[in-house]
Amino acid sequence: MEKLLHNYSESIRLSKLANEYIPGGAHTYSKGDDQFPANAPKLIDRGHGCKLWDVDGNQYIDMAMSLGTTVLGHAYEPVLDAVRYELVRGVNFCRPSVIEGKLAELLSSLIPSAEMVKLGKHGSDAVTGAIKLARAYTGRKYIARCADDAFNAIHDWFIGSTVVNRGVPEEVQRLTLQFKYNDIESCERLFDEYPGQIACFNLEPVSFTPPKDNFLEKLKTLCEKNGALLIFDEVVSGFRFSIGGAQEMVGVTPHLSAFGKAMANGFSVSALVGQKEFMKLGGISHDQERVFLLSTTHGGETHSIAASIACINEIIKQDAIAHFWKTGQALMDGIKSASIELGAEKYINISGYGVKPAFSFNDECGNISMLARTLFMQESIARGVLMPYVVPSFAHKKEDIDFVVEVVKDSLKVMKEAAEGKGMASAIVGEAVKPVFRKFN
Ligand SMILES: Cc1ncc(COP(=O)(O)O)c(C=O)c1O
Numbered sequence: 001m002e003k004l005l006h007n008y009s010e011s012i013r014l015s016k017l018a019n020e021y022i023p024g025g026a027h028t029y030s031k032g033d034d035q036f037p038a039n040a041p042k043l044i045d046r047g048h049g050c051k052l053w054d055v056d057g058n059q060y061i062d063m064a065m066s067l068g069t070t071v072l073g074h075a076y077e078p079v080l081d082a083v084r085y086e087l088v089r090g091v092n093f094c095r096p097s098v099i100e101g102k103l104a105e106l107l108s109s110l111i112p113s114a115e116m117v118k119l120g121k122h123g124s125d126a127v128t129g130a131i132k133l134a135r136a137y138t139g140r141k142y143i144a145r146c147a148d149d150a151f152n153a154i155h156d157w158f159i160g161s162t163v164v165n166r167g168v169p170e171e172v173q174r175l176t177l178q179f180k181y182n183d184i185e186s187c188e189r190l191f192d193e194y195p196g197q198i199a200c201f202n203l204e205p206v207s208f209t210p211p212k213d214n215f216l217e218k219l220k221t222l223c224e225k226n227g228a229l230l231i232f233d234e235v236v237s238g239f240r241f242s243i244g245g246a247q248e249m250v251g252v253t254p255h256l257s258a259f260g261k262a263m264a265n266g267f268s269v270s271a272l273v274g275q276k277e278f279m280k281l282g283g284i285s286h287d288q289e290r291v292f293l294l295s296t297t298h299g300g301e302t303h304s305i306a307a308s309i310a311c312i313n314e315i316i317k318q319d320a321i322a323h324f325w326k327t328g329q330a331l332m333d334g335i336k337s338a339s340i341e342l343g344a345e346k347y348i349n350i351s352g353y354g355v356k357p358a359f360s361f362n363d364e365c366g367n368i369s370m371l372a373r374t375l376f377m378q379e380s381i382a383r384g385v386l387m388p389y390v391v392p393s394f395a396h397k398k399e400d401i402d403f404v405v406e407v408v409k410d411s412l413k414v415m416k417e418a419a420e421g422k423g424m425a426s427a428i429v430g431e432a433v434k435p436v437f438r439k440f441n
Pocket residue numbers: 121122123124125127151152153154204233235236260261
């Protein structure tokens with residue numbers, strides 16, 4: 001343990017305090033102590049570019065970038081300038097501010113399916129807003145979500161369909177149906193089983209696996225034939241795969257889509273966008289029954305909206321998306337070569353895209369394992385890299401990626417030696433990390 005630990009005295013003291021007052025010790029489950037090995041920094045003090053410092057002053061290369069939000073880097077000056085400008089002019093008013101319309105117009109000009117835009121604070125708001133609108137438009141109660149998506153929203157329609165469904169009424173759970181990505185038959189079967197009853201199909205258009213055999217086009221046609229709406233959850237893929245989202249990359253426009261994460265460099269802004277025919281139902285000038293769509297006290301917060309406009313403009317100006325693709329690919333290639341050089345390929349799986357690389361880790365028998373993941377994170381943290389998952393950002397430069405590849409190589413070496421020696425379990429200090437979605441602690 002000694003060699004693995006940085007000095008964490010302040011971190012441990014302050015984290016006890018957080019755990020006493022916050023259930024889970026964090027406001028996002030993926031940040032919890034159960035997601036990290038025992039030698040992980042418990043509390044972060046500050047970040048700059050792609051570097052983080054914990055409260056004891058230890059420095060790390062950040063590969064997770066604020067759950068995928070700080071795409072330009074922590075404390076990115078042009079975004080901060082825009083935020084500062086608004087902060088001193090007042091942050092929220094009883095009528096809309098000018099920049100709400102400006103961001104909506106910008107999003108409409110960039111996202112192929114965006115004729116109208118409703119802003120929120122969280123990705124969950126936007127996805128759940130889309131589900132609500134689809135139900136309202138179609139008058140149907142069932143919804144279908146992609147079983148391969150790890151997460152779509154904190155709301156009951158999604159959480160009720162996971163193992164952590166405590167507190168969600170059974171009646172609500174039953175309304176969410178599931179289909180498989182790239183399996184059009186699984187979608188057809190749902191329409192056969194619930195004819196005229198499904199309001200929408202919701203999915204991440206591209207996650208780690210490419211769409212095959214025109215799956216997304218076929219799904220759109222199938223939805224339209226059956227009077228349902230197609231919703232793309234672009235909370236992760238938006239402003240990452242392409243400036244107009246994955247929908248621009250794959251050339252399929254959904255009826256509604258949801259954006260969040262990458263659109264405001266860490267500030268809290270999300271957007272439900274879509275075709276006017278559906279979106280206008282949330283408005284106040286049609287003569288149909290009204291739909292109460294995404295109305296929040298903080299939705300018009302000026303400095304966050306300014307951050308979003310500045311972030312999107314910088315992504316365009318710096319050609320940051322090309323940088324994400326290149327950087328992530330360099331990382332995947334570097335790690336692949338390192339693992340081959342070490343003869344450790346059997347312990348790591350590399351998949352995904354340059355903009356969204358995925359790594360998982362295998363135990364001695366070649367099975368994906370939380371124990372192997374824990375050992376990997378323990379060793380990379382000990383060497384100054386925080387990599388619970390990978391989000392390439394504009395702040396990651398070649399020297400950072402070279403450093404991370406070296407750290408991953410050293411970590412894989414430890415994993416291989418442990419696997420071939422006393423076993424990975426014996427090399428882990430503390431408990432193994434656990435999946436977020438589990439029934440019991
Ligand atoms: C694909 C996807 N959709 C929606 C969400 C929800 O976003 P938020 O946490 O901003 O509510 C997430 C969050 O991780 C996500 O990964």
